[in-house]
Each structure stands twice: as structure tokens, then as C-alpha cells.
Amino acid sequence: MEAQNMIKHILSFWIIFILLAGKAVAADSNGTAWYGGGAGAIACGDFRYEFRKAKQKGINSIPYANDMQSYVMYVLGFRTGFNHLAENTCDVFGGETEINNILEQVSVYCLSNPDVKFSSALVSVAQQSMSTSLRKCN
Numbered sequence: 001m002e003a004q005n006m007i008k009h010i011l012s013f014w015i016i017f018i019l020l021a022g023k024a025v026a027a028d029s030n031g032t033a034w035y036g037g038g039a040g041a042i043a044c045g046d047f048r049y050e051f052r053k054a055k056q057k058g059i060n061s062i063p064y065a066n067d068m069q070s071y072v073m074y075v076l077g078f079r080t081g082f083n084h085l086a087e088n089t090c091d092v093f094g095g096e097t098e099i100n101n102i103l104e105q106v107s108v109y110c111l112s113n114p115d116v117k118f119s120s121a122l123v124s125v126a127q128q129s130m131s132t133s134l135r136k137c138n
Contacts, residue, residue, distance in 0.1 A: 039073070040117060043114065043117060044116045045110065047107070048111065050068075050071075053067065054067035059100055060100075068103065071103060071118065072103070074119070078119075078126070079092060079093060089134070091134040091137075092126045092133050093126065093129050094132035096129075102122075102125065105125045105129075106118065106121045
């Protein structure tokens, strides 16, 4: 009886896995993508305020890292997803290894666009970086 329950659980897992394994689509039929929640949904003006406050605590300090963690994770996730899906692109940000520099670029963009979401500002910075993006990985 115990073995039958184990088999039922395993089969249930595989059925759920197969049903959920379809291809995810991140854009509608018009090609309009949904730019996420979390840090991505924060208005540029609010991001700039938080970024300035965090920098006053000292870049690379623990308080800075705590304050900027959600933005850093958002940038890293965006970078990973973009680089994985874009053809002939190794790194959308041209190999910039210092995430603080990318956040600074977003902050500069946000200065002129305070009502735009952080996610849209990051996309704009990425588009500006496309001319210097790395086409080949080392």
C-alpha cells in the first residue's frame, strides 16, 4: 500500500510538471512586454532618492548593500535574461562588471524621467548600451 501511494505522488508530480512545462511568453500579440513588479515597479524619482540615501552610507558598505539589494537583484536578473535570449549578445551592458555603475546610469536617466518605472529606465539604459554590448564572450 505504501508503494502505491509513493507511485501516485511521483505520477502526480510528473503530470503537474508536464502541464506547467510549456513555453512562457513575456509579450502580448502586439509585442508589448510586461516589465515586472518589485523594484521594477518603483518610480524613477523614488529610486533616485533611495540611491542617493544609500550612497551616503558608503558604496559597498553593508547598509548600502541592504538598501540597494532589490535593485541589484533586478539588474542582475534583467541582464541574465536579456543575455540569454538576445542573439549575438554576450553582455547587454558591454561587460560592465560594477553594478553600481549601471545603477548610476539608471539614476542619470531617471533625473530627466522621474515618473518612469525603474524597469523602463533600465531598459532604456540597456538600449543605449547596445552599441557597446559585447557580441562575444571571452
